[in-house]
Amino acid sequence: xxxxxxxARRIRQAAGVSAATLLALSACSPSGSDTGxxxxxxxxxxxxxxxxxxxAASLQESFTTLGKxxxxxxxxxxxxxxxxxxxxxxxxxxxxxxADxxxAASTGxxxxxxxxxxxxxxxxxxxxxQLEIATLPGNPDRxxxxxxxxxxxxxxxxxxxxxxxxxxxRKALNAGGLKLTPVSYEQDVKSALTKVELKEADAAVVYRxxxxxxxxxxxxxxxxxxxxxxxxYPIVLLKDAPNPETAKAFMALVRxxxxxxxxxxxxxxxP
Amino acid sequence: MTDxxxxxxxxxxxxxxxxxxxxxxxxxxxxxxxxxxxxLPLIALLVRAPWRSLPEQxxxxxxxxxxxLSLVCATSATGLSLVxxxxxxxxxxxxxxxxxxFVRALVxxxxxxxxxxxGVALLLAFGRNGVAGQWLDAWFGITLPFTTTGVVLAETFVxxxxxxxxxxGTLKAADPRxxxxxxxxxxxxxxxxxxxxxxxxxxxxxxxxxLAWARALGEFGATITFAGNFPGRTQTMPLAVYLALxxxxxxxxxxxxxxxxxxxAVLAALRDRWLTPP
Numbered sequence: 001x002x003x004x005x006x007x008a009r010r011i012r013q014a015a016g017v018s019a020a021t022l023l024a025l026s027a028c029s030p031s032g033s034d035t036g037x038x039x040x041x042x043x044x045x046x047x048x049x050x051x052x053x054x055x056a057a058s059l060q061e062s063f064t065t066l067g068k069x070x071x072x073x074x075x076x077x078x079x080x081x082x083x084x085x086x087x088x089x090x091x092x093x094x095x096x097x098x099a100d101x102x103x104a105a106s107t108g109x110x111x112x113x114x115x116x117x118x119x120x121x122x123x124x125x126x127x128x129x130q131l132e133i134a135t136l137p138g139n140p141d142r143x144x145x146x147x148x149x150x151x152x153x154x155x156x157x158x159x160x161x162x163x164x165x166x167x168x169x170r171k172a173l174n175a176g177g178l179k180l181t182p183v184s185y186e187q188d189v190k191s192a193l194t195k196v197e198l199k200e201a202d203a204a205v206v207y208r209x210x211x212x213x214x215x216x217x218x219x220x221x222x223x224x225x226x227x228x229x230x231x232x233y234p235i236v237l238l239k240d241a242p243n244p245e246t247a248k249a250f251m252a253l254v255r256x257x258x259x260x261x262x263x264x265x266x267x268x269x270x271p
Numbered sequence: 272m273t274d275x276x277x278x279x280x281x282x283x284x285x286x287x288x289x290x291x292x293x294x295x296x297x298x299x300x301x302x303x304x305x306x307x308x309x310x311l312p313l314i315a316l317l318v319r320a321p322w323r324s325l326p327e328q329x330x331x332x333x334x335x336x337x338x339x340l341s342l343v344c345a346t347s348a349t350g351l352s353l354v355x356x357x358x359x360x361x362x363x364x365x366x367x368x369x370x371x372x373f374v375r376a377l378v379x380x381x382x383x384x385x386x387x388x389x390g391v392a393l394l395l396a397f398g399r400n401g402v403a404g405q406w407l408d409a410w411f412g413i414t415l416p417f418t419t420t421g422v423v424l425a426e427t428f429v430x431x432x433x434x435x436x437x438x439x440g441t442l443k444a445a446d447p448r449x450x451x452x453x454x455x456x457x458x459x460x461x462x463x464x465x466x467x468x469x470x471x472x473x474x475x476x477x478x479x480x481x482l483a484w485a486r487a488l489g490e491f492g493a494t495i496t497f498a499g500n501f502p503g504r505t506q507t508m509p510l511a512v513y514l515a516l517x518x519x520x521x522x523x524x525x526x527x528x529x530x531x532x533x534x535x536a537v538l539a540a541l542r543d544r545w546l547t548p549p
Contacts, residue, residue, distance in 0.1 A: 087517045155417070160500065162517040183417040184499025185506075187514060191496070198391075199400040200416045 047246045050078040052098060054089040056105035056164075056233065057190060058129065058209050062266040063103070063254075069262075070253050077246055085188050086164060093118050093238065100247035103235040103254075105129070106164040110234040120241065123234035126255050127268040130230050131168055132208045133221040134196045141202050146172065146223040149203055150180050157192045157201040160185040165192070168229040169205040175228035193218065207231075212267035230269070313531070320528055321521040328525035333502055333511065338529060341508040344419065345487040348426035349434075352483050356434040357476060361464065363435070364442035365450075375439075381432050389428055390496025397424065397497075421498035422505050426487035433486050434479035441475025442468070481541050488534055 055063050060083045067079035082089065082099070086109040093102055094116045102119070103126070104110040110123050135143050141154060149156045158180070159166030166185065173180055183201060186192040193210050195201040197217045211220035235254060241247050253259050260270060294302075321328065328334070363375050381389055397404040397415045407413045415421045449471065453463040469476075491509040498505040500514065508530045515523040 085517070091520075157499065160514050160517070162514050162519075182501070184501050185514075186500060187495055187510075187517075194391075195416075195499070198394050198398060200394055200398045 047074045047249055048076045049243045049246055050080050051100045051243050051247045051250050052080050052082065053101045053103065053247075053250065054082045054084075054093060054097070054099045055101075055103040056086045056089070057083050057188065058105055058207055059083065059103055059233070061209075061213055062262050062268070065262050066253055066259055067250075069258070070250050074246070074249070079250060087112075087162075098240070098242055099238055100241035100243050101235065101251060102238055103233060105231055105233055106167070107232050107234055108167075109164065110236065113238075114236060118239055120237040120239045120244070123236035124251075124255065125232045125271040126235050126259075127233040127263045128230050128271055129207045129209055129233060129268055131165070131172055131205055131223075131226040132211050133223060134193055134204045134206050134211050134214070134218040135221055136196065136199060136202060137216060137219055139219050139221065143203055143221055145221075146176050146205075146225050147178060149205070150178055154203065155201045156180060156182045157184045157186050157195045157204045158182045159189055159192050159205070160187060163188055164231055165189040165205070165207060168231055171229035172205070172223070172225040176225040207267075209267035232271070233268070316524060316527060316531070320524050324521060325525055325528075328522055329529065334526060334529060336503050337506055337508045337511040337526070338533065340419070340422070340503070340506065341488055341530070342533070344422045344426055344507060345430075345484050345490075347423045348430055348487040349480050349484040351423065351427045352431040352434045353476070353480060356431045356479075356483075357438055360435045360438035360442060361468070364439045365447070378435050379432050381429055382436075386429055386490065386492030386494075387496050390425060390493040393425060393428060393493065393497040397421075416497060417499045417501065417505060419498075419504055422494055422507060425493040425497040426490045429490050429493050430483040430487040434476075434483040437479030437482060438472065438475055441472045441479075445471050477541075481538065485534060485538065488530070 053063065053067070060081075063081060063083075067081060070079055071077055082092075086104040086106060089102065090104065090109050090112045093099055093113050102110070102113055104113075104123075107123075107125075113119055114123055133143055133146070133149065135141065141148075141151075143149065143154075148154075158169050161167055161170050165188070184195070186195065186204075189206050189210055192204040193206050193214055196204045197214060208220065211218055235251055237244060237247055237251060254263075264270065359378065363371065363378070384392070394401060394416060396402050397407070399405070399408055399414045399416065404415065407415070415424060445468070449467050450460075450463045453467045454460060458466065489509055490507070491513060494505070494507060495510050495513075500506050500510050508526060512523050512526045512530070515526055
C-alpha cells in the first residue's frame with residue numbers, strides 16, 4: 001500500500017502535466033480560423049485530433065456518413081461517435097463525460113445540458129424530424145390515418161412518453177383529439193420499429209427517418225397531425241470540449257449545404 | 272486449541288493444520304475491497320435518494336402496480352423453473368447420454384447471452400410470427416408478446432439456468448448410493464428421486480430457487496424486448512425504473528429503493544428460514 005502511493009502520485013503528476021500541456025497547446029492554436037459560415041470547414045489545414053460527438057440514435061446513419069466525409073477532407077482528424085437516447089447522452093454529459101459536441105433529438109433534452117452550463121454557447125437547430133406511421137410491408141391493415149390506429153384488434157406500439165418520440169406521438173394524438181391504447185410503450189424509437197419489423201405489432205408511430213432507414217421491412221404512412229409535433233434537432237459545442245476547433249469545423253459541415261443534403265437524404269426536414 | 276492460536280502467529284506457521292481466528296491479510300484486504308465495491312453503489316443510492324419527496328413518489332398507484340406485477344411474475348417464473356428445471360438438473364447429473372456436456376453448455380447459454388438478445392430470440396421463437404409462436408397463434412389463438420404470460424416466460428428464460436446449475440451442483444455432491452440403496456430395496460427410480468433424492472438436495476433447490484427469483488425480479492432486457500412495456504400488464508419494476516430514469520431520476524431512485532427494500536426483506540427472511548448453512 002505505502003509503496004505504491006508515491007507511484008500513484010507520480011502518475012497523477014504526469015497526467016496533470018500532460019493535461020496542462022494540452023490546455024496550453026489548445027489555447028495557443030489560432031481560434032479565428034473559422035469565423036466564416038459553413039465554407040470554412042473545407043480550408044483549415046491546422047485541424048487535427050479526435051472529436052467526440054454525442055448524437056441522438058436517429059442521427060446514426062447521416063452523422064456516420066458526414067464523419068467519414070470530414071475525416072477524408074481533413075486527414076489527421078477522427079470523428080468518434082457515441083449514439084444513444086438523447087436523455088441518456090445528456091445525463092452522461094452533465095455527469096462529466098468527455099465530449100466535444102452534443103446533437104439531441106429534442107430541444108427539451110438540449111435544455112438540460114445548456115441549462116446546466118455544460119454548453120459553450122446557445123444551441124443551433126440543424127434539422128427537424130416528423131412522425132410517420134410504420135406499418136407492415138404492403139400495409140395489410142389498410143392504415144391511412146392516425147385515426148385508423150385506434151381500430152379495435154390492431155396492435156400498435158408507441159414510444160414511452162418519457163422519450164422524445166413518445167412525447168411527440170402524444171402531442172400528435174392530442175392534436176387529432178384521438179385516444180389510443182397501444183399494446184406497449186417502448187423504451188426508444190428503434191425498439192418500437194423493431195416490433196413492426198418482426199411483425200409482432202401491426203403499426204408503430206416512429207420518425208420518418210426511421211421508416212426510411214428500415215428500407216422495405218416497413219411501410220410508411222404520413223398523417224397530417226404530425227405537423228403539430230415536429231421535433232427540432234439542436235447541436236451545441238460543449239464547454240469542456242477537448243478539441244473545440246475541429247469540433248466547430250465538424251458542426252459547420254453538419255450545417256453546410258453538403259450536410260443538409262445528407263440529412264434530407266435520410267428523411268430529415270430542413271431547420 | 273483454536274483459542275490459543277489467536278494471538279501468536281508462530282505456532283500457526285509451524286503447524287499449518289491448526290485453525291486460527293486471525294484472518295490472513297492477503298485474504299482480508301481483497302475481501303474488504305470487494306465488499307466496499309459492492310456496497311458503495313447501494314450507499315450512494317441511499318445518500319442521493321430524494322428522501323423529502325419520497326412519500327409522494329411512493330403513493331402513486333403506478334409504483335404498487337409495478338411492484339405487484341414484479342412479485343407475481345418473478346414468483347411464477349421461479350415456480351415454472353422449479354417444475355422443469357429440477358428434472359433437467361437431475362437428467363444432467365444422474366444420467367449418461369451422448370452430448371451431455373454440450374447440452375449442459377446450451378442450458379447455461381442464457382447466462383452469457385445479453386438479455387436483450389434473449390428477448391429477440393424469444394420473439395423469433397414464440398412471437399406472433401415466430402417459429403413456434405405462429406402455430407400457437409393459428410391453433411390456439413394464443414399470442415404471448417405484450418402479455419403478462421410473456422413477462423413470466425422471459426423471466427423464466429433468463430432465471431432458470433441459475434436454478435439448474437445450482438441444483439445440478441448439489442446433485443453431483445450428493446451421494447448417489449442412497450438412491451441406489453433405495454432402488455435395490457425395490458423402489459422405482461422415480462420413487463427414489465421423490466423420497467430420497469429430493470429431501471437430500473432440498474437446500475440446494477431452495478438456494479437455486481432464491482437465486483432464480485432474485486434474477487427474475489431484476490430482469491429488464493428480455494422482458495422489455497419480448498413482452499413490451501404497458502403499465503399493469505407488462506411493466507415490472509425494472510422497466511418502470513429505466514423509463515423514469517429518462518426524465519425523472521429522483522423518481523427512478525425512489526422506485527429502485529422500493530425494489531431494493533422488498534428484495535432484501537424477502538431474501539433475508541428466506542435465508543433465515545431455509546438457507547442457513549448447517
